[in-house]
Amino acid sequence: MGLSHRHAVLPALFAASLLAGTLAANAAAGDDEATRASRWKEIRETIFGDRAIERTESVVKIDAPQRAEDASLVPITLTMPDKDAIKGVSFIIDDNPTPYAAHFVFGPAADPSSVKLRVRVNNYSDVHAVAETKDGRLYEATQYLKASGGCSAPMGMSDEEAMQGMGDMRVKFGEQAPGKPVQATLMIRHPNFSGMQMNQVTRDYTPARFIQTIAVSYGDRSVFTMDGDISIASNPVINFAYIPEGKGPIKVVASDNQGGRWEHSFPAPAPSN
Template sequence: MPARHLMAGAVICLLAGTASAQDNPLLPSPTWEELKGDIIGDITPASATGLWHLEAPARAQDAATVPLRIRQDDPASPVTRAVVVVDENPAPVAGTFTFGSAMHPLDFELRVRVNEYSDVRVIADTTAGTSMDGAYVKASGGCSAPATKDAETSLANMGEMRLREFAPRSDGRQEAQIMIRHPNYSGLQRNQLTQLFIPAHFIDTIKVTQGDEELFTMEGGISISENPVFRFLYTDNGAGDLIVTATDTEGNIWRKPLSKSGS
């Protein structure tokens, strides 16, 4: 097939994927009606329209690494806290995030597991109050998908961290990506040799700072993907390294300064 036809097809697919992500609202969810009291109590979140929005694929290419992006639309109402929920997952709350002022206006990406067709929602606190946005994602098997490496290799590399930085944006803000090596076992995966379930073992907290200034924190669960990756914009305060501290459910603690010129 001529190269120009391949390129045209790729552009069409990209545009179709973008349109699906933009026109992909939450669906009525009896599961959420049962969950919401435990997650947000008696709060009734407002619509996030005009304040911020969640970008998610209508159909995930890989249910074990579904990309989500939270983007702020109104700089006057910063997002200070966000709870990411996958309604139909065995442990629906993927993570609770807090954001420091250097992260405003928020532009933050993460990857989650989606176990079956589900609404994926974010409930966020802003200076305008609590609001919610989300999308319906078609994916299945994300929580039980086998790890990409064997257990011995995964455990040997556990806790390794890398920082990648990109060219500053036109507004002077810096774009960065942090990756942490960890199998993030969900408790639903099987050892490929014994076929026994692998016990849950995952990163439960992450804190990222520049100097003494907090960028973001996470309290996470089994719905965060293997080898967690976070991509975000922030205002560089000139303090030097980004410092990442992570803990997991086995009591491991990792703390590493990551040079802004690379790990």
């Protein structure tokens, strides 16, 4: 089974099994290294099957706070120095109810040297970045992250307020230099309800509603596609880079697990000479 197809079935699988307690019930701040390794082995085999994954300190790197200030809004940077070799990257939070947080596949207009996102972290946990190279090999980087309660943290407003303007988007572009990729920041208005947050008025749990797919293109060329789950923080923000060859615009298409779909185009800066 291919990686992208496997990810398509994982949300339902993990929601049924992990939320019921198959893995997450064992999570605790005091888990030792052997316990965490065993948990990762089970997750890894569920996602990647029997494919070999090589440990690395160079192909992919994770930059994350060792102790998060806000477990519902943890900044993550994935760096891939050998960008021309990278096909995609997955980010996995071992002790989250659905560990498979995000899977990026980079297109011909991408500069995949780094990507940034914000996630929820539910327990003290190992996090893994697994990069897939164009020759089909897998490489993993690991970090232990101290945070808890991020998936159930209330948003501090009513559900109705959180859903106002859902699907609105903005893209900010960085400075442009001749022959260099353009840095961009995508912001999407969406509550990304995890299904674990309690409505402070009704005391019922708000049903899960989260962005599942984001596709970004530059002109007629793909920059990246991302499959996501409840671990992506509310009002997703993704920093990425693209190669400004040809003409724009930057087009973004996003969809969520309840059938919502939004599409916006943004004028891209004219390529520099």
